[in-house]
Amino acid sequence: MNNRLTLSGAALLCAALAQPALAAEPASCQPVRFAEIGWADIAATTGVAMTLSEGLGYQPRKVMASVPIAFTGVKNGQIDAFLGYWAPSMDSIVEPFLKNDGIKVLPTPNLDGAKYTLAVPTYAAEAGLKSFQDIARFKDALGGRLYGIEPGNDGNLLIQQMIDNDQYGLGGFRMVESSEAGMLVQVQRAIRQKKPVVFLGWAPHPMNTQFDITYLDGGDDVFGPDHGAAKVFTVVPPDYETRCPNMGRLLNNLQFSVEIESQLMEKVLDKQDPQVVARTWLKANPAILERWLDGVTTFTGEDGLSAVRRHIGL
Known part of the structure; x- marks a missing residue:
């Protein structure tokens, strides 16, 4: 009897050790502040980012700002992500913020073409x-x-x-x-x-x-x-990916196409809520979730893809 209990306990312990460790991000990473500048394209992409992050257990909110204020907010740590750095037209605006590593531009554009x-x-x-x-x-x-x-x-x-x-x-x-x-x-x-x-x-x-x-x-x-x-880049505080690596992974994964953004923007310009637009579009185009959520977990370290699919009703 005792031997069987010991063996069962050992088997359970081995099974537990075989499971991947769950790693939650720090509590300070749960609120995610996105800059929004009143453009339909940035409203659309930000709506997608907020919908995905909400499904992952984060607490996203948008901060309305002009372009210079958006960059200032990222530099001062008042904004966590801005998906609207259009290069090269914004280069002269961005240049002062890049000095002394005031902000970080993620290397892969979220939109090309x-x-x-x-x-x-x-x-x-x-x-x-x-x-x-x-x-x-x-x-x-x-x-x-x-x-x-x-x-x-x-x-x-x-x-x-x-x-x-x-x-x-x-x-x-x-x-x-x-x-x-x-x-x-x-x-x-x-x-x-x-x-x-x-x-x-x-x-x-x-x-x-x-x-x-x-x-x-x-x-x-x-x-x-x-x-x-032009190419459009995402901007974050210099240490954001170190402090909040999971959300950093999501932001690096988010890459759109001209066709995708045009589809989203049409509804946004009809005065529909960008997050409602994003949820509807994602339900109709669920295959893209595997790419956007590759290597991304929930805030508490669980499977991110499953959580987002449940969140949008798939």
């Missing part, structure tokens, strides 16, 4: 407004205005620099700042009236399918080559 530069309705391009060098000739028809988005945005800064430096003959123009939604309302109004309008355009974004637009040539010196070809 993006673009960001000035655009016009295609009918305006067909009328001769095809490049940055053409804008000045259309000043009267444009009302001397170039449309940007929210104040402090990197694209707005580039437009203002062109105006201040009279680059491409834009010295007499005025930049109109509002928001992404406000700019698109103005574009839609101009298109209804068949008037020319010059505005910040980018991909991924549903504007590329909702409107017939053309990206202007000749802006390589300002927005970079190939119509502002």
